[in-house]
Amino acid sequence: MERKLWKQAHPTPELQHMQSTMGRSSSSTISHSVPVVVVCLAALLLSNVLIYLYLDFLYQTDEQIVSSNVGCLPQHFKMVTMKNCTPWLQCSQINAEVRKLKLIGYGAVKKVYLAEWRGQKVALSKLSSLDYLDDFLHGLSMLQALQGPLVVQLVGFCLEDHTLVTEHHPLGSLLNLDSVFAQERHKQHNTWQIRLRLATDYVSILHYLHNSPAGRRVMCDSNSLEKTLSQFLLTNDFHLVVNDLDALPEVDSSRGSLVKCGHRELTGDFVAPEQLWPFRNTGKPFSDDLMPEYDERTDIWKIPDVTWFLMGRIPGADLVHFHLFQIHEECKREDPKLRPSALDVLKVYKSVYSSMVRDNAGIRDML
Structure with missing residues (x-):
């Protein structure tokens, strides 16, 4: 046993020569193969990162793409084909x-x-x-x-x-969304990415209205899904702008100032629970004077229904709904005070979009 150990520790000249030759060959092979493997892996990773960053860049710059009058002075306009404000x-x-x-x-x-x-x-x-x-x-x-x-x-x-x-936006209101995507020239845009981006635009608009220069505004022309969709226009680059602002009352919680959307009784599952006549099950007739007021959280209640419509039935829509399930559950809380803000919802939407884009880029690289 001791002799065998000594032989392994002190090899013969022939064995030394063989090891030296193998070492040089192995070293040469490693010196060539390692950089190749590293380069391949780096290229794969880089392509993944570049795809993700590019798509994420397009998403992060969405708000700059929506309007063509960026850079104009107040009370000025500039449409896409115009050079000057x-x-x-x-x-x-x-x-x-x-x-x-x-x-x-x-x-x-x-x-x-x-x-x-x-x-x-x-x-x-x-x-x-x-x-x-x-x-x-x-x-x-x-x-x-x-x-x-x-x-x-x-x-x-x-x-x-x-x-x-x-x-003028020739694609019209969101009511036309499915018919627009059915057109041959727009079919390539009918993806979960574009549809989720539209839903994110919708939530962005709510966040803007709830924190606007003109105070905290509530979208009161939204007593049904159809009426809500009609308030938004679809731009040529597949974004949203809010168009109809005829019913935007102001909420001021610091003064205890709340709103009521109209003076008639509202019904249906689309409107928030606090917008329903609280005595409807008692047989007591509706009275506008007795109807409680509410705040902007009525808009939050409606987000899941609007997003469900916007996502449609395309591949990837189910996965989007899965990722948004928790935040949508919170939007549908009976107590309006427990619902998230539009900003909270917006952060989740953007996070879901970015993670799904990143995951898609990774899957493509693996294929």
């Missing part, structure tokens, strides 16, 4: 330069026409009835106060004629 159009300019083409929408407050101004397509809105003048003026004042990437761009207005002009 222009002051809001006034009555004389609207009457002389804006040409009405066709009716594209109407509601209780206003009629909306496709129009043209100096070769630019715009939306011309006119008051439908003087009965709704206060709503019209409120909507105009909100458009003026809330101009930014998440709000439709104001082009001009004329109080004398009760008209206002905004940027």
Whole structure:
């Protein structure tokens, strides 16, 4: 035993030569193979990281893409094909330069026409009835106060004629989403990434309205899914802007100032529980005077329903719903005080988007 150990510790000259030769060969092989393996792994990792960073960069810059008037002074506008910012159009300019083409929408407050101004397509809105003048003026004042990437761009207005002009978005409101994606030229955009981005835009808009320069605003024109979807326009680069601001009452919790969305009884599962007549099961008739007021958390209750619609039935939608399950459960809490803020929801949406993009990039690299 001792001799065998000694031989292993002190090899013969022949064995030394063999080991030396094998060592040089092994060293040569390792010196060539290790860098190749390292380079391959580095390239794989780099491609993964680059894909993730690129997609994440596109996502993080979404808010800058939404609006074309970024960089303009207040009370100015600039549409995509315009080189310079222009002051809001006034009555004389609207009457002389804006040409009405066709009716594209109407509601209780206003009629909306496709129009043209100096070769630019715009939306011309006119008051439908003087009965709704206060709503019209409120909507105009909100458009003026809330101009930014998440709000439709104001082009001009004329109080004398009760008209206002905004940027035209040919894809229309969110009510058209499925029909837009069904078009051949837009089918490639019908992905969970684009749909989740739209849902994130929606929550971003709520967060903006709940923390706006004009105070904490509540979206009161949202008593049904269809009515809510009609408030948002789909841009050509598949983002959202809020368009209809005729019913945005202000909440001021410091003064105990709450709101009621209209003076009629609201019904259905879409509206928040606190918006329902609390004595509906007792047979007591609805009374606006006895109806309790509420705050912006009514908007939070509706987020899961809107997102469910926006995600549709495309591959990946189920996984998105799975990741959003917990935050959506919190949005649906009966007690409005226990619901998350729009910012809380927004953080989760962005986190889910980024992690799913990263995971998808990793799967592609493995394939």
